[in-house]
Amino acid sequence: xxxxxxxxxxxxxxxxxxxxxxxxxxxxxxxxxxxxxxxxxxxxxxxxxxxxxxxxxxxxxxxxxxxxxxxxxxxxxxxxxxxxxxxxxxxxxxxxxxxxxxxxxxxxxxxxxxxxxxxxxxxxxxxxxxxxxxxxxxxxxxxxxxx
Numbered sequence: 619x620x621x622x623x624x625x626x627x628x629x630x631x632x633x634x635x636x637x638x639x640x641x642x643x644x645x646x647x648x649x650x651x652x653x654x655x656x657x658x659x660x661x662x663x664x665x666x667x668x669x670x671x672x673x674x675x676x677x678x679x680x681x682x683x684x685x686x687x688x689x690x691x692x693x694x695x696x697x698x699x700x701x702x703x704x705x706x707x708x709x710x711x712x713x714x715x716x717x718x719x720x721x722x723x724x725x726x727x728x729x730x731x732x733x734x735x736x737x738x739x740x741x742x743x744x745x746x747x748x749x750x751x752x753x754x755x756x757x758x759x760x761x762x763x764x765x
Contacts, residue, residue, distance in 0.1 A: 658683040658765035664692065665742065666759040669702065671752050674745035676707070676714035677760075681735045685765035689731040689742055691724050695757040702758060703747035704730035706740055714741035722747040735764065 665677040681687065687706070694700050705720035718740075724730035742762050750756055 658685045660685075660763055660765055663762045663764075664759055665762070666757070667744065668755050668757050669744055669746055669750065670755050671750040672746050674703075674743055676741045676743040678709040678714075678739060678741050679762055679764065680739050681737050681764045683765040684736050685734065687731075687733060687735045687740075687762065687764040688729055689763075690729050690761045691726045691744075691758060692761045693757070693759045694726045696754075697756075698726050700756065701725055701747065701749050702756065703743070703745040704760060705743040705745070706731055706735075707743055709739040709741040711739070714743055717743075730760075737765075 661682075663679050667675045667677070669675050689704055689706060691702060691704060694702060701723040703720060703722045704724040705717050707717045708715035719731050719733065720743075721730045742760055744758050744760055746756075
């Protein structure tokens with residue numbers, strides 16, 4: 619009987635410790651979550667113009683926040699299948715400056731350039747990359763989608 623009483627007391631102590639641990643309040647720390655970065659609103663700008671053999675034309679635009687930029691030729695006339703050069707450069711307030719990226723064979727209806735830009739002033743250029751015949755003037759429109 620003494621032995622069963624000791625077993626009962628030991629079991630009671632273990633059970634009591636278990637319940638005390640289960641009922642005790644534990645404090646857990648959680649790391650603060652970083653708020654999701656909002657995607658900046660996009661702007662679509664369309665520029666139209668003409669370019670002659672061995673010429674370049676440029677149009678400035680401003681990127682208001684860091685984010686994706688996509689440039690696409692949306693039309694080329696009189697020959698819609700003609701490849702033109704499309705580039706992106708810095709804009710100093712007066713002229714297109716240093717080229718950042720270019721595509722010498724951009725086609726109408728296809729993305730010419732895409733990437734990520736930081737907020738700032740840029741210039742989209744359209745140029746003859748060797749495909750415009752002498753005496754021709756080619757009309758184009760180019761679309762820039764940016765924050």
